[in-house]
Amino acid sequence: MLRSQNNSNQINGLHHGGEPAAQFWCNPRIGDTQLAANPALISLEDVKTAEARWQRFAPLLGALFPEVRAAGGQIESALIPLRGPYPDLPEAGSAGRYWVKADHDLPVAGSIKARGGIYEMLLLAENLALEHGLLDGAQDYRVLAGQAAREVFGRYEVSVGSTGNLGLSIGIMASALGFRVTVHMSAEARQWKKDKLRAHGVNVVEHEGDYARAVAAGRRRAQDDPLSYFVDDERSMALFLGYSVAALRLQAQLAEAGVAIDDGHPLFVYLPCGVGGAPAGITAGLKLLFGTAVHCIFVEPRASACFLARLQHGDRPGISVYDVGLDNRTEADGLAVPVASELAYEQVAHLVSGVVTVEDEALYADLYRLRESDGLKIEPSAAAGFSGPRALLGTGPGRAYLQASGAAAVLSRANHIIWSTGGLFVPALEHDAFAERGHGIVAARQRAS
Secondary structure, three states, X not given: OOOOOOOOOOHHHOOOOOOOOEEEEXXXXXXXXXXXXXXXOXXXXXXXXXXXXHHHHHHHHHHHOHHHOOOOOOOOOOEEEOOOOXXXXXXXXXXXXXXXXXXXXXXXXXXXXXXXXXXXXXXXXXXXXXXXXXOOOOOOHHHHHOXXXXXXXXXXXXXXXEOOHHHHHHHHHHHHHOOEEEEEEOOOOOHHHHHHHHHOOOEEEEOOOXXXXXXXXXXXXXXXXXXEEEEOOXXXXXXXXXXXXXXXXXXXXXXXXXXXXXOOEOEEXXXXXXXXXXXXXXXXXXXXXXHHHEEEEEEEEHHHOHHHHHHHOOOOOOOEOHHHOOOOOOOOHHHOOOEOOHHHHHHHOOOEEEEEEEOHHHHHHHHHHHHHHHOOOOOHHHHHHHHXXXXXXXXXXXXXXXXXXXXXXXXXXXXXXXXXXXXXXXOHHHHHHHHHHHHHHHHHHHHHO
């Protein structure tokens, strides 16, 4: 188990002035053999089973969504070399190579939540189809786009609580299959996401409270209705497994790019984190494939660092950011979550290398620079990953982790993947406003330097 002597940054001390834009906290329980012995942990066979389900549904996805037809019904994003320049990122070459995993451009749902949300809807559809004899003798899942299937699915209501992106994923996929859908949206959700869901025939219920309250409201409404299916972002293993398949896809992309991953060629993956399901699912899959050669780092807004709070308080399930003096006020709507998923925590508490915390201003600055230098359009929360290498390579605790893990000696042969998580459907005018704000922040920093 990795130990670090530079692990003193406590979550309730992260707002003091004069600190760097991003901070790294090393997880002292990485490699904990007691946690790794948990029999509930997913296996590589579980991940491969989930991938097989994706493949069974590929013809149906191609029939329902023209945008994935040319890809054979596969919902996947590109792995893109980062061109830059990014003057405040450690120099490429000495630190290795930088890539963007472009989940902001995932078709159908437009965010990383397509991996989990669409997968859970496919699992639900498959189970109901088998229960009602819709797949008897059928090998081609396109039969599930037919009238008989829609009549069965239409009896059921799917519901979910969301800050926006998971709601889009569930709403678009479930409505395409013929389910009735209700999405409970928290106060942070952006209006255009609500409008897009309503355009797909989804019932959107708006809540004044935060993400946790929206989830709780959806759970209460669904629990007494036998024809209601609630997608529980805090507890769903189906969501988790859907996310984990990204590891197999990334492995294939790295191989195609001729990138070796081993202890002499380490892989660092920076994952924006809200409730934790998506980054944890991806982390679990990557660690199953690459073991100690991959280092997975979560990135959270400082005001909403719920996974950091949970990792720092292993004996306090359900701890919230409010309990440690934070206010959960961030403009990164997809990451504005006060309590981490316990399922995600149990699966990866011994696998996450560390957590980076970042201020909102950095999100806008990185969004602007990515648009200007690489032509990629993301939403603010999707820019969180850029602060990962900045904190790992540019702070004392980050450098201490590199030394303790042995990665410092081979850093020039490393690959860094910044996982961008949402942005495809952001309206042009709204993205222009994001970029304008980011430009102002970058310009102010340049004047001050």
